[in-house]
Amino acid sequence: MKFIHTADLHLGRPFTALGDKGDELREALLDALKRAVELVREEGADFLVIAGDLFDSNEVTGRLVKRALEILRGIAPTPVLILPGTHDLLDEGSVYHRNEFREAGNVKVFGLHGSTIRIGEAAVHGRANDTKRGGVHPLGELKPDPEARYNIAVVHASVEIEGKASPDDYLVNPEEIASSSMDYLALGHWHGRGEYSSGGTTAWYCGSPEPTKFGEEGAGSVLLVELSDGPPLVKALPTGKHTWLVRDFDLGMFPPGEPLESEIRSLGGEYVLLRAGIKGLLPEGRELDLEALEERLREHFFHLEINNAGIAYPLDEVESLFPEGTVGSLYVSRLQELIQEAQDEEEKSLLEEALYLGAGYIAGELEVD
Structure with missing residues (x-):
């Protein structure tokens, strides 16, 4: 079994400091989503995971939501699993409460369609970000399914590392990763690609598929994750334009x-x-x-x-x-x-x-x- 792991697209980001060129950069974010979907087809992936911040805010336009869903529905019936993040959190005004997501077909949202979604031999678990309050430990709330061959957790949080994580963030620490009993942890929130595996759990930030600002080292790709009897195989696939x-x-x-x-x-x-x-x-x-x-x-x-x-x-x-x-x-x-x-x-x-x-x-x- 294999899947594509992406996060932090920030569709609709204003790029106000860049004037007219902001329009081109916003279009590049949609192009990155298209490329991720294309890679699902090319690699024969079983599903696509978006680990938070698909949208830059919950105030994005209906036209943008429609365009994003058209792209994601383009790989139906292949499932697309979306985790609400910090920018598009699942509060009362969430973009995911709009009518467009009520009949989204192959597109499922953690928090609206439960916290566990079964896909073949895999159980995919996600804890939606639903508050701006910091200090939440979402991984601790997710439990593996003993009947599933593979257990995958999806969280949008900062790994607790001094100097990198803020108390205002959703948090996950190495001990939680090691004791989670998950086969793979799909992380979102940090825009640079990086591995944070601990114990027997493989854990990665995929990074933003298209860079969104200066200083985002390791952005510009998605991850192809292949599950088998051994440790997951993780490969970065380029998607970025700028x-x-x-x-x-x-x-x-x-x-x-x-x-x-x-x-x-x-x-x-x-x-x-x-x-x-x-x-x-x-x-x-x-x-x-x-x-x-x-x-x-x-x-x-x-x-x-x-x-x-x-x-x-x-x-x-x-x-x-x-x-x-x-x-x-x-x-x-x-x-x-x-x-x-x-x-x-x-x-x-x-x-x-x-x-x-x-x-x-x-x-x-x-x-x-």
């Missing part, structure tokens, strides 16, 4: 002018979105017009944004940043005194860096990470 890149460019390696422009241009592509950060010390006598730089390079990208949040000023230019008597002026004067009193080159280098960056923060030209 590539969202975040890159820093050090002026020490790529000075203003052709070296910098050539390096940025090398990452270009018709479907590439790039957030470029320029950092380092601006060489004396050199200027960097970011607006002009963006204008020259924009044609090489689907979307390009460049910021100078990491640029530091040469020492002889720092003094001119602030009027005398201001906080910035006092900061510069004090740091310059400390630099003169430095006991060795290492201390001097650290103080000079503090002067560059501190002056930039006070002037509002630098951002604190």
Whole structure:
């Protein structure tokens, strides 16, 4: 038995910061859903699981719901199992309470059609997200069916890892995964693909099939899961169209002018979105017009944004940043005194860096990470 595992499509995401190109990105999300359905056919999968956040909100348009259901019904009678997530949770105003889902044929929604759905030799268990209250442990509420050959759990939650999970999230911890007695745990909520297996349970985040923002490493695919007598076999299948890149460019390696422009241009592509950060010390006598730089390079990208949040000023230019008597002026004067009193080159280098960056923060030209 095999199935396709996807999640976090976020159909209807506004992409407001990207203007007219938001329309193209919203269409790309639907294209990713189409590709997932195509892969069900191509791989001969027995069903499709969507582990939460099929929609970006419960306020999506009826037209979008209709288009999504038309795509999903295209593989009938192959079952499509949808878990309501954090963005499209199963509350009173849920999109899944609309008439379109009452006669959706092969499309089943956990929470509306029960918490366990049998498909052949498999029992698929899902706990719908139904509240914005955090701290819920959905996996603990799901129990395997002893009569099923395969037991699959579907949850939309964060794995409890320090620094990655929030108390406001639905949560699952490694101990719960290990003791769940499930053959496979289909996770949704984190947009990057990753394995979180524990004990005898194989557990994966599939990641978003189409990236939705910068910083989503591991997005752009669905998972093909094959169940047999041994551990499940998991294979990533590409679905994404756009590539969202975040890159820093050090002026020490790529000075203003052709070296910098050539390096940025090398990452270009018709479907590439790039957030470029320029950092380092601006060489004396050199200027960097970011607006002009963006204008020259924009044609090489689907979307390009460049910021100078990491640029530091040469020492002889720092003094001119602030009027005398201001906080910035006092900061510069004090740091310059400390630099003169430095006991060795290492201390001097650290103080000079503090002067560059501190002056930039006070002037509002630098951002604190």
